[in-house]
């Protein structure tokens with residue numbers, strides 16, 4: 355166990371908590387809190403294998419990615435109606451606003467639901483309605499990214515993309531998630547090529563537990579524009595040089611990496627090394643209901659554990675906005691707001 359780090363300087367903590375941020379790596383099903391799981395189970399007559407919220411939460415002791423995914427897919431089984439999907443997304447978006455998030459690019463896993471007989475239209479209907487309403491009601495500019503489950507076949511992913519076509523204007527891109535090792539990006543070459551032809555943006559989980567070679571093939575074969583996680587990249591200096599030269603963003607998730615035993619504790623996380631290597635890294639929450647915290651908790655705990663400062667805060671927030679798929683005008687407005695925030699807090703925004 356690492357010794358408890360000293361608390362953050364209060365002015366730095368305030369700056370970090372209140373600065374405008376983008377969140378680019380959040381699985382909406384991973385924002386489903388145990389309390390809401392129980393409410394939805396009751397609403398839909400679904401029986402749960404846990405007697406209470408506390409018992410469910412106590413089961414969140416993971417040893418690796420797969421041990422988490424098993425419980426995460428089971429939790430998503432309580433989502434049945436369009437209103438359920440809306441309620442889940444709305445709860446996240448309210449927390450996003452509280453954490454200063456002005457841009458959220460939200461992953462969803464349609465196959466987790468369509469495999470159980472929930473229509474694709476029900477899933478995307480509820481999620482898209484929440485995103486639409488969040489802009490006016492919460493000031494959060496939110497967009498959806500459809501993820502394919504890599505433990506399933508490419509044929510299943512192609513069928514999912516086909517099902518999604520009537521809703522093409524309700525999501526901005528595609529991603530790749532679920533069990534990484536043994537399911538290399540190459541398995542999904544055709545479906546990503548099709549998504550590219552359709553003008554969809556592309557991201558992929560790679561180098562969370564899997565080797566640097568998966569990051570290379572996510573770039574070369576899937577034409578991924580961002581890498582989700584990517585923390586294994588430091589094992590391969592030539593890959594680091596390429597990520598730097600091509601300014602490929604890495605959506606890093608510190609609390610997730612500790613919960614899934616990628617790093618022993620936060621003080622051993624490699625975020626500082628990634629930034630020092632000149633990579634476009636940023637902080638995200640991944641599955642906040644399961645990993646012990648939303649975006650601000652990821653920021654505050656990581657800053658305390660790694661001794662990061664206001665310069666790092668600016669770089670991380672700015673990387674998030676630059677890596678987002680928002681329009682150039684939206685990005686410029688977000689970055690201008692970030693600069694004003696640093697000014698107002700008495701920290702000069704670094705060049």
Ligand SMILES: Nc1ncnc2[nH]cnc12
Nearest residue numbers: 381531532533559640641
């Ligand atoms: N951390 C993660 N890695 C891969 N797939 C996921 N699905 C939800 N969270 C995930």
Ligand SMILES: [Zn+2]
Nearest residue numbers: 379381582640
């Ligand atoms: Zn993820």
